[in-house]
Amino acid sequence: MSRFRMYPTLAQQAALLEHCRHARYVWNLALEQWSMWTRDKRPTPSFAEQCRQLTAARAVFGWLRAGSQTVQQQALRDFDRAVRNFYAGTHRRPMWRRADLHEGFRIVGGQASRVVKLNRTWAAVNVPKVGWVRFRLSRAIPAAKSYRITRDRVGRWHLAFAVVPPPIPAPGTGEVVGVDRGVTVSAALSTGELLSCPGLSNREQERCKHLQRRLSRCRRGSNRRQRVRAAIARLYARARDRRKDWVEKTSTDLARRFDVIRVEDLRIAQMTRRPKPKPDPERPGRYLPNRRRAKAGLNRGILVSGWGGLVARLEDKAAGRVEKVNPAYTSQTCSVCGHRAPDNRESQAVFRCAGCGHQANADVNAAVNIAAGRAVSARRETPARISLKREPQLATFA
Incomplete structure (x- = not known):
């Protein structure tokens, strides 16, 4: 600031x-x-x-x-x-x-x-x-x-x-918003908005790969290596500036529009750890595949989405108005009837409830659950959101 x-x-x-x-x-x-x-x-x-x-x-x-x-x-x-x-x-x-x-x-x-x-x-x-x-x-x-x-x-x-700016005052409308953070969609709001953190374009990514290949062929300590490293650093700085700009603008907008902002209580440091090696019991000194490259790609996607920076800036700008919700099963729970099952989420973007047939964007459905503060209990049950006396309704699909 x-x-x-x-x-x-x-x-x-x-x-x-x-x-x-x-x-x-x-x-x-x-x-x-x-x-x-x-x-x-x-x-x-x-x-x-x-x-x-x-x-x-x-x-x-x-x-x-x-x-x-x-x-x-x-x-x-x-x-x-x-x-x-x-x-x-x-x-x-x-x-x-x-x-x-x-x-x-x-x-x-x-x-x-x-x-x-x-x-x-x-x-x-x-x-x-x-x-x-x-x-x-x-x-x-x-x-x-x-x-x-x-x-x-x-x-x-x-x-x-060294000046700490004052927090943004609440609008006083009493509105509550839930924020679901993801990799494909950086932040999905319970209002239906899908926000994506900008990064390097396809052309810039290709140039970064080309520069990294040139860097591997440069001799250590040479002037050419220093120039290539500076070019790569400029690309990463450009992506970092875009991510920071998006975090600042998004956090300011949410702090001005909503009184209460609810987010998932995610442990990003633990989520982005590298997988542990798996020793091969049949061959001492050898290791089994542990999907290290796939996990590295997921970690990279989490870090470039600005998860931690968004919540940190929200806590600074909307002090006392940010609530963290248990993220367990928020993406598998229907925001209409409360039915929870792994089959509810057909794909990364489609959510179709097997109980009532409700269909919506998977990230928006999770954001609605987060906005309502819906989290599972110790027995892995979600609070009922319909009358207990109502007869079960069979789902009908076309």
């Missing part, structure tokens, strides 16, 4: 990359100190002690002194916060930062407020020891006390202000 695209000059790019290298070096050095701790040793240096060590190191090493002390000290503060979050159980263990993958640094304090608006399209931010760097005004500049400058793997620079 508060990220802007930066357009630094070549000289400014070199200076920004130097800041990124210094922040990454200080982070990895602090991580090394923390990783070497054992129970028989003294506690690792605190943030204040590490700042004193940084001051002593800047006095000795000229290349470190040439960088910004604000950038280097903030990297230590970020690492201290990461360690605290790890011990609190809210975040994962801090990891090593790699070149070309973790390029970024943060500016806090009074230096973060040095932002000027040049015109209706452009603004500039004063980065320490870099100067005024232009960025494009795609939205209003928020009032923030810190910002972060990052560089993605394609080479694009971004400026992100």
Whole structure:
């Protein structure tokens, strides 16, 4: 919500990359100190002690002194916060930062407020020891006390202000919507809408395959290999930008239209795990087929559909209005009579109830069940949605 695209000059790019290298070096050095701790040793240096060590190191090493002390000290503060979050159980263990993958640094304090608006399209931010760097005004500049400058793997620079936008207010209509997430249809709504997350076109997919074949023939460390890798990264970045844009627009639209949004409680990390190998009991050291390639294709389809990003952004924009429903048997249960059977779903897209003959789109039928909060009980039974005194009706098919 508060990220802007930066357009630094070549000289400014070199200076920004130097800041990124210094922040990454200080982070990895602090991580090394923390990783070497054992129970028989003294506690690792605190943030204040590490700042004193940084001051002593800047006095000795000229290349470190040439960088910004604000950038280097903030990297230590970020690492201290990461360690605290790890011990609190809210975040994962801090990891090593790699070149070309973790390029970024943060500016806090009074230096973060040095932002000027040049015109209706452009603004500039004063980065320490870099100067005024232009960025494009795609939205209003928020009032923030810190910002972060990052560089993605394609080479694009971004400026992100540390401001959490307020959630979108509910419309007050009392409407409830169910969202069924799938691979063929990214999101099916209980209103009958079918939403698909855009990705690479057929021509772009063919080009990606062609570039990957060229990459396999390139010599490691060559300039040609770097150019091919950059071309592949641009294609993946294009797909990632489209997916993120779709997630933002879809989540905003749902948060503005409905009071309550119900989604399936899916464990995406467990669903996208690779299958375990199956040892062959008759041939020691050999393995049986486990459909690894088919599972890899399914995992890829789940990840490119933006399942997790959609729910995460819904929880941010519609705080307190997102409910997670047990997904068990929602695709096999009729939304009209409540009959549940595996034969109800004839194919991926067609749902035909064997009890009452109701026919609808399979994803929309599941979304209606999710909107009603219908989930199976411990005995694998669904709550009845028709009168128990009604005589059973035979299904008639043409």
